[in-house]
Amino acid sequence: MGERAVTHARRLTLAHLWVAFAAFAVAAVLGVWQMWARSPLPAPYLTAESYFTSVTAHGVSMAYVLTTFMVMGFGYYVAETALGRPLPLPRFAWLGFWLGIIGSAMTAVTIFAGNATVLFTFYPPLTASPFFYIGLVLVVVGSWIWCGLMLWAMLDFKRANPGVPVPLAMFATVANAVLWLWTTVGVAAELLFQIIPAAFGWNESVDVGLSRTLFSWTLHAIVYFWLLPAYIAFYTMAPQAAGGRLYSDTMGRLTFILFLIYSLPVGMHHLFMDPQQSSAFKFLQMSFTALVAAPTLLTVFTISASLEIAGRLRGGKGYFGWIAALPWERPMVLATGMAFFMLWFGGGGGLINMSFGMNAMVHNTSWVTAHFHLIFGGTVVIMYFAIAYAIWPTLTNRLPMSPRLQRLQLWLWFIGMMVMTLPWHYLGLQGQWRRVATFNYSDPIIAGWGPWVIVSLVGGIILLASALLFVWNLLQFHSARAVVATDLRPIYALAVHPPERVPAALNGFALWNVLVLVLMVAAYGYPIAQFFIIDAPEAIVHRVNGRG
């Protein structure tokens, strides 16, 4: 491995991750202000327009910029370190990066100019300035380049090492790349054929049913695109950090394959209350959604077993003694424990959301917002922090004196997220609706919500403190004393039985792509085709950047 190439990928990774976390820090500030705006306490600068501008900026930064750049940067890192080979075509990687930067900047300018108060979901007939969408398309195109490079890197490795299993971290990263290519088809079709023409004024009406259906194709799978780095850390980094071994490499491969399969034909569970889809297809997609529990439980089992190995190696005894024996002072181990804890609550809430009947009670309430903050902001983002803490020393060759502030930051995030989201869930059950700027607290029913919103706001403030501390901690890496060049590889866990020969099915994605195609045709074939068969009424496009 050439030293120059390694340095190159480090810069690439650092560039991506810094963009991701810079967007995250800005969005965290906006998030607190939004919670303040929704509370009974008078918030500064609050108008409906400023609120929706802020929510749009918060959503886009957290859900598109933080995640995409994090996944890409981490992917480049894994491709090089797990495969032990230089990244192929680094120029294309930089091209993808700059496309993402230009796209993000274009989107940000449009939002803060007040021309995109449409939130980060693409639900016409409300449309923003076309530059909002074009910016986001550029980010997606940049990420497609990343997908191509990940596939290329894996195939290159396979060609050079016939019969050798692709390391799990890379296999999972490519699973995410394949997942992302499938995922973006829906939203790309919606943007290119419906929304961008409408935003430019070329179309005066839009088939809302079709666009909601296409967006649902993307809307759930995208969550798994964000989630998979966390799972990669669970499987490949946490057991090593705990001083143990991965209980089963095969379980890991199966988990990522199941995520690929069962994240896609399930998006209609976001449309349970929509009239344009029939109940049988909603039922079909609900069944597939339920199966997402399989990889989740596989993971909980495998990682608990892996940590148990570590705990017992460290002298833990009895049924639960191994838990106490784990090295909780290490950020990766601590974050994994916290992520699992939040996963129980978030996953439990998710089961309610995806149940056709129960969904009716929480649909479009704060419950949903609280759910995705807990599962994404909680479980996933806390693992982003842990990943950053784990790989930053190898990126900078520097190590701060003590991980004490890192632990403090993780604890603050964990506590803040629980304090913010649990009351928020409760308010959803009380019927508090989402996507509104202010509440009428003089209404006696709504008045009772006030104290709980304030509790959530306190959680938000703790989260902001944690977010700022996180950025501070990363800066500490850059200013810390240089250490002897760290080896790039040892952060990945070995399996108890390291894979020697792996069936092609667990070493590539050909079979699974075919099965995904079958499921997608079954789940989305007629639901999309019906809009072309049946003459559906269209809605008049409503552009927020100008009258009419």
Added chain:
Amino acid sequence: MKPAELREIDRPWRIWASVIIVSILAFSVVFGFLVLPIVQGRAAGLDAFTAICRAVGILPGSPAVKQPTSEAKAQPTTQVAWSTDLMRTFGRRTQAGAEIAQGCVACHGEHGIAADPQNPNLAGQSAAAIYKQLHDYKSGSRVHDVMTGIAQGLEDRQIVEVATHFASSARRDLDPTTAEVVDEDVIRLVERGDPSRGLPACNSCHGFNAGGPIETPTLSHQNREYLARQLQAFKTDARRNDIYTRMRSVAVKLTDREIERLATFYATTLSY
């Protein structure tokens, strides 16, 4: 490992993975497309075939509920239905529009700027807003001693033409002696509303760039007396052509003093 060996260990994976996934698909299809609709449809008094067609989405309605029958007659507050065909007709200023506008001069002024502040200015108003009001006068959704008769004499095409004509006319200049009246309370109402009374911000519909309904009129440059009188009409339920009682539910919560101040604000401001 040799390729033949690799294929050997891969085969069961391919077969079993496909079998399991196709079985799950088959189970969901049988249950969701057949069993549930038939069972639920029976309870709703539907035959199996209808229930299945409804479940698949070929027939409208839910397989679990009987289609409700209703004797109620809809009584819309307005007869205007926005369609792309209608929207497409706006935007081109025609000679015919200018000619029809000649009939408006007496009350609305030569260039759509009324001399009597009791009457609205039309110059620069959105075409959709003018169309909606004229159409409502014509259909009887809104009533006025003079306007009802005039609107009934216009064809739909003529309403579009005259609306387009006024929409593309230049707005009134503001009187420099009254401009820049800063009224903090009213600005708060306009920008933020008053959540404690369930009052939305005026700007949430009437603001520039707002996401309000298509027929929402522009309020700045409007005459003070006209605005105040309309808010009072909404407040007292004398005017009822607002869909979903949007304006009536707002106006009824405004005090008379606020109505006066809001009217003054909009009549003397440029930027909203």
